Amino acid sequence: MEKRKLGRTNLEVGVIGFGGIPIQRLKEEEAIDLIKKAADEGINFIDSARAYGESEKLIGKGIAGNRDHWYIATKTMARDYESMKKEVETSLADFNIDTIDLYQFHLVKTEAQLEQILAPDGAFRALKEAQEAGKIKEIGITSHSAELLEMAIETDYFSTIQFPYNIVERQGEALFKRAAEKNIGVIIMKPLAGGALEDGDLALRFILQNPNVTVVIPGVDKEEQVYENANVGKNFVPLSEVDQKRIEEIKQSLGTTFCRRCGYCLPCPQKIDIPTQFLMEGYYSRYELQNWAVERYGVLPKKASECVECGVCESKCPYDLPIRSMLKNVVAKLEPNNK
Template sequence: MHKRRLGKTNFEVSIIGFGGIPIQKVSKEEAIELIMTANKQGINFIDTARGYGKSEELIGYGIEKCGRDKFIIATKSPVRDYEGMKKEIETSLKALRTDFIDLYQLHLVRTEEQYKMVMSENGALRALKEAKSKGLIKEIGITSHDVSILGKAIETGEFATIQFPYSPVERQGEKLFERANKLDIGVIIMKPVAGGAIKNVTLSLRFIIENPNISVVIPGMDKINQVIENSSVGKDVKPLTDEERTVLMKEAEELGSEFCRRCGYCAPCPQGIDIPTQFVLEGYYLRYDLKDWAKERYQKLQYKASDCIECGQCEPKCPYNLPIRQMLKRVSKNLGDD
């Protein structure tokens, strides 16, 4: 597995890391097997979060089985205040079954108000800096879906890494990555297949690691074959051919910009609607000529797009500012709910 230096952390990380969102869906035994497979395939960087259900806990079991020295562990919390972050760090340490965490990140800083809060005297950054001075964490990072927020953050000198979405369909971060590289700040890439919307997974990963400003990309994985296939990209690094690039860019163009990345931040819906699933099934209906199959699956859902009462609670939580209520109406129309 090829490795790159994660900015000023000086961590040598596998260019393909392990994204910890989907592992929360598997059993303890399956989680251990996934982490052991990742280790065998040369993956040494694992990213998880307090907000990923049982992800930290399950990854902790796997790390314990393989050995703590085999991995560079990154986690994160959306808590914005000092006291809250102190508690989050303690919880992460226990869940991950470790005495220290290599990289702790401020998670999904979305607004200027949130940024000012975390950076304030009573903000979460202060708690992270104290934890670092005590050896509980080694480095501090920040994640966001907002280029301007990370653009400010990297100029402060407070952060060793940033985490941001990047794929053939989301390229707004390229200038940010260049600047981060000049400042010796590690760049971690999330949403490398746009939340599952991009079907040419291997091509998308190869496209991302072609960018020399990228340190590591973290596709989410919950199956052994995914670990093996994704890690292979980091073992045999080769540029895309013209034909492969054409295929990938055609898919990106067809996706457009108004699509769900399946990040799940819109949940929970008060009406019980699994919002990302509505859009996944619509995608099968519209893009993959699986109309009957998609409609059949959709009709079996307990709560469908037509159950939306337009309360709007989901939309402020979407990091992509999608018009979810309008999109759900479209799903209902396309999949025959009317």
């Protein structure tokens, strides 16, 4: 498999990684088997998170006996020093390893959160101490906001960034170019747009044709996905004119109903985090994570059912999405009592 250096790190990662969110719904033996098959196919980068249910534990069992093959990445929503110290220890125990290759700040949304992380009593200090103790190797950050990551990479505190990028979500391309200039690794999540894109081969080739991308991490929960994904990294075929035409057709077909999580619809007068509503609905509808999505949705401070249909969000959406109608779909899927 083609390998690329992960920014300023010494990690030589295969361009196709293993997204660890979907395996939480598999039986233990199924998850272990998938991870072993992925290793056999040359996949050597695997991504998880503290928020992904049993994912870290399952990955730990899947890599047992073959630790040297894998680069292990995980992430947490912890923002303060003490919480981060505990999260690192929990991850190490769950993976059953001594060192985590990449520990990331998960889903940082605002400049205030970034400032909290970097404050003297913030979570970054805990990760630096863990790095000095040999418990982690590199520190990264993930977000759905290109503007937030543009600020983050200028601090020079992070070795990697992780951001959504696919045929219909291209707002990160300038960010990736700047990251490459600063020798920061670029990890791509949501390569299939949360399952909205059906042609996985085309979707992955589109991403890997961007020279500023280091590794893409499609979620994996089926054996055929391992082989199909790995094949793209082992036998990369540049996009043809026919491929480019198909890409444009896909963009057009999804353009009126697909949330790109750009955030221009915010702030909502009712304080609803509109992009997160659609993110949770995507997990429910496309990833077959119904119970997990309902649970995560249930703890959101404001829900789609609290929309008063004022329409302010639609007036600000650069893609002219029918947001009010889309929020009703969220209610139908994730709030059965409000149908």
